[in-house]
Amino acid sequence: MSCPFLTRLSHSYVKNYAPLLLNMYGSQCPVISRSINHMSTDNQKTQENITDHIETAVSKCPFLKEVTSAVKELKGQDIIEVNYDSKTNEEVFPYNNFFHQQIIKKKKEHSYRIFKKVNRLAGPGEFPKALEYTSGEKPITVWCSNDYLGMSCHPLVKNEVRNALERYGSGAGGTRNISGNSTLHEDLEKTLAQLHEKDGALLFTSCFVANDTTLFTLAKALPGCHIFSDAGNHASMIQGIKNSQVPKHIFKHNDPEHLEELLKKIDVNVPKIVAFETVHSMTGAVCPLEELCDIAHKYGALTFVDEVHAVGLYGEHGAGIGERDHVMHKMDMISGTLGKAFGNIGGYVAGNGVLIDMIRSYGAGFIFTTSLPPTVLAGAKKAIEILASDEGRTLRQKHQENVQYLRAQLLKNGLPVEHTPSHIIPIKIGDPMQCTAVSDALIRDKGHYIQAINFPTVARGQEKLRLAPTPHHTKEMMDQLVTDLKQVWQDLNLPLNGLQCEKECKFCQKPILFKYYELRDRCTIPNCPQILAMA
Known part of the structure; x- marks a missing residue:
């Protein structure tokens, strides 16, 4: 039988951080908690006695038996108390201790993530x-993948990826400005623009980067810009808004009345962006799209609409909630992903030609990042075409x-x-x-x-x-x-x-x-x- 507290950690991790692990999990373990509590009540015990307690506990623990040599090297003070704030060298910050403290904090609040293989x-x-x-x-x-329609393993998509790999290789070669531009980039952007009935589109390495870069770039460029952000927005939009340091106003999730209440307070001539999602990734909520767009335009704002969890899944051609509800013409900027229903990776924004050119020319997250490889470009384009068809x-x-x-x-x-x-x-x-x-x-x-x-x-x-x-x-x-x-x-x-x-x-x-x-x-x-x- 394995220890329920430690079996998810590698043996090398346990050997390296045995004091930390005993301090964290010892009180929860019925085998070693008694020994640790006993040591804690008498700090004057000799190191020899403390080591005896440790070895007794280890002998009863099926997992820690495998790291006995590491545990034997522990000092009693390491088990009883780990002081993360103390410095081992007065001139050097205790970086690793600080990092461990942050990880322990996550584990104590049960938000530490253990990836399933x-x-x-x-x-x-x-x-x-x-x-x-x-x-x-x-x-x-x-049951929880965002590959909503299985396009990542569609035979035609895989064939396009395979052909692109053989003809063009596995990488883009750099940023598009230096060596990474290709007809595959341009063709995919044209396909995305047509899908969303816009003049242009711009590809990014992910939709996180697309949202972050676009909102940051526009907010910093527009003089005196204010951003109005839905309370349920994705972290990518929040980061772009936060980094721009422009005045921000948070309206209640999917609440047009609250949005209008906030917009009324800002002069109609002041540049404004209203940012929100159509389908919320965790709640499954769908926004009142047309109403939010109408209110934004009533008060002179541009709309930035994240369709990440909607593209491929809604509308006649899979363009999202905007197409389903026939209001794409009211969406000034649309962001989407190639990594969910389209089964590949990457993100994009679509909008009018001059707006897209502005982001292309000023957006650091686009300019200074190696572009998407040929395999992704070819596979994504084929997936979009399939989802726009009868199939x-x-x-x-x-x-x-x-x-x-x-x-x-x-x-x-x-x-x-x-x-x-x-x-x-x-x-x-x-x-x-x-x-x-x-x-x-x-x-x-x-x-x-x-x-x-x-x-x-x-x-x-x-x-x-x-x-x-x-x-x-x-x-x-x-x-x-x-x-x-x-x-x-x-x-x-x-x-x-x-x-x-x-x-x-x-x-x-x-x-x-x-x-x-x-x-x-x-x-x-x-x-x-x-x-x-x-x-």
Whole structure:
């Protein structure tokens, strides 16, 4: 049997940081806590006696037996108290001790991240399967990937990547200004501009960089600019806004009235940017897009709209919520990603020609970064073309059918699903330890991978599982997931209390969460269980 506190850490880490680990985990371990407590009550004990206590504890601990030599070298004071603020050399700052202190802080608040070792499979018929390596190699099913439609393993996309690799090589060669520009860059940007019905588009290495660079560059360039930011915005937008150091105003999440209240306070002639997302990545909320755009324009602001979790998934050609709701012409700047529904990597912004040229000319995050490689450019372009076709429309319809089916089955079994009008299905837990426990049990015992979402990705108290079923998950797979998840839930004594918010929840969505007859007319799913439940 392995130690539940230390088995996730490598042996080399334990050997190097044994004092730190004993100080952190000793009080939680039933084997060694008694010895540590005993040492703590008598600081006058000899080093020999302390070493005896350590060796006794180690002899009973199956994991620490493997690092006995490291533990024997410990001094009693290291175990009883680790003083991270003290300096080992008066002239040198104790860098490593400081770094350890920061990591301990994360672990104590249960926001320290331990990555699961998962290799997703891309062979014919294998998606959404993967291999997981916690205790040897074993097959699992992935339920939390942002590869929403499986385009990363689409045969035509893979073939384009393969051809680009053989013809152009694996790298771009540098920044586009020096050696990295190509017809592949220009063709992909033209495709993206056409997708969003804009004059131009600009590629970045990620959408984080696209958001950060664009908002920072515009805010710094526009004289006296004010930025109005949705409270639920992604960290990439927050960073660009924060770094620009221009006046910022935060409006309540998806709340047009609050936005208007704030905009009224600033002269209409002052340059302004209103920044928000269409589909919120963690809650699945969908913004009141047209209303937010109209209010922004009413008070002389530009709109910056993040469609990262919507591109490929909504609209006739997969351009996002803007296309679905026929309001792309009201979106001054659109940012999107190539790394989610389009199955590759990279980000972009789209807008009118002069605005895009401005970012191209002044944006440091674009100018000074090695550009995307040929393989990514070719694969992304092919994925966009597929999702703009009839095949893409079929995939989107099947995707929505699966989302509706899985959500309905989860609710039917009493699992605490948060209501959302999008493809993201959040299951609220509200406790980081319990959230991690559910995720760990699912992958370890049941073969389902659903990552626990804890702080800082979500606020404390909002910890959740985030499911994202794809068109390639079968009903049998979804039924098995629900059965297994409910069993884990009950094994951990968690409550089965059903829907976590009202269907008209303002946080999820306000005007886009249409009344029954409006949703009924928009829904393409025959006998949709969600629509029937509202009737």
